[in-house]
Every structure is written in C-alpha cells, then in structure tokens.
Amino acid sequence: AQRVTQPEKLLSVFKGAPVELKCNYSYSGSPELFWYVQYSRQRLQLLLRHISRESIKGFTADLNKGETSFHLKKPFAQEEDSAMYYCAPAPQGGSEKLVFGKGTKLTVNP
Amino acid sequence: GAVVSQHPSRVICKSGTSVKIECRSLDFQATTMFWYRQFPKKSLMLMATSNEGSKATYEQGVEKDKFLINHASLTLSTLTVTSAHPEDSSFYICSAKGGWNTEAFFGQGTRLTVV
Numbered sequence: 315a316q317r318v319t320q321p322e323k324l325l326s327v328f329k330g331a332p333v334e335l336k337c338n339y340s341y342s343g344s345p346e347l348f349w350y351v352q353y354s355r356q357r358l359q360l361l362l363r364h365i366s367r368e369s370i371k372g373f374t375a376d377l378n379k380g381e382t383s384f385h386l387k388k389p390f391a392q393e394e395d396s397a398m399y400y401c402a403p404a405p406q407g408g409s410e411k412l413v414f415g416k417g418t419k420l421t422v423n424p
Numbered sequence: 425g426a427v428v429s430q431h432p433s434r435v436i437c438k439s440g441t442s443v444k445i446e447c448r449s450l451d452f453q454a455t456t457m458f459w460y461r462q463f464p465k466k467s468l469m470l471m472a473t474s475n476e477g478s479k480a481t482y483e484q485g486v487e488k489d490k491f492l493i494n495h496a497s498l499t500l501s502t503l504t505v506t507s508a509h510p511e512d513s514s515f516y517i518c519s520a521k522g523g524w525n526t527e528a529f530f531g532q533g534t535r536l537t538v539v
Binding site for chain 1: 456458466467468470473475481517519521526527528530531532533
C-alpha cells in the first residue's frame, strides 16, 4: 500500500533561512508524489509534483528512490511560506485513494 | 487550475437532523471525488472515495449509513450526514480529479456545527 510519513509536525525557521520539510514513502511500483499546501484560510492546493521537476515559489522536491524520500526544500524561506504542507502519493488505477501524510506546519518568523 | 466548489461553507444544524454538503467541479469532469474530515490541528482524514456512477468506497471506521455519499454525475457529489450528533461537528473537505490528471482539486471546505 502507498504510504507517506511526515516526521515533523511543526517546523519553525527564521526568514531567509533554508527550510526542508521531510517526507518518506513506502510504495509498490513507480511512485508519483505530490506536495500540497494549505495557507491560512485558503483551500488545499497543489504545490508541486515530482514528475514535473519544477521549482514553484522557490520550492523544489527531488524523489530519492534510494532513501525513499521526497523532501521539500527552499533555500531562503519567506514569511508568506508559513502554511501547512502535506505530502501525498498520487492516486493510481487500482488504488484510487488520495491519502495525505499528517502534514507539517511551517512557521517562518520575521 | 480547475475549480471545485463546495457548498455550504458553514452550516449549523440541530442534533438528530440531516445535512447535505455539495461538491461541484465547475470546469472539468470529475471521475473521482474524495471526501475528507479535518479535525482541529490535524491532518485530513480520508472518509471515502467515489467514482461517478458507482457506490462509494469507505475507509475503515467510517459509517456508510451515517455518511451517505452520492456521485450521480461527473460534476456533482454530495455528502449527507444523517442523524447528526455534536461529535460529527467538523470541517469537511471534498476534492475531485478527472481521469486525465492525477492532480486533485479541492473545495473550500464546509464547517459543520451540530448543536
């Protein structure tokens, strides 16, 4: 079964500091992983997916199959990055669930 | 991105009554919809997954007779909380995906308060 683990419930950094939100997965087959973000009083939205290899709002995430990780990184955190971040495997045929990790609340202090 | 509209955004109901929450995909056909419950300061708990025209698949521990899910069309799914009790008070969120995309789009959520 697809499963992701976000070990940090809370993460607090200062503005301008690097930030890394951890996500580990256990997966059968080829994983497709997402990071979703929920800003205060806003709906959940997709931040990035590993297959696109994009940098969104300065965030990147590399799939490391050896470590089974998909950590979200940003070299210089901004206050507007404060939000809840959820790692999730994409629902796939035969197992259409979209199940999130427990989430990490990121707070970027001024 | 695609838009998912959830209605109502807030509802207060009396204990013992039923409440229906709608989830609509406005500009795409949602072949699969997901319903979640979010407790304060907790993650989203998947309640059920529904495919258009099929019965919903409920997660373990979720009472299907209490949380009725209907996905009768490619643009609408409903969640009905039957015989609501105060412990059903929560934030309910729907999301939808089309068959062409693995990305899911989320509604704004419904705050249910049962008094």
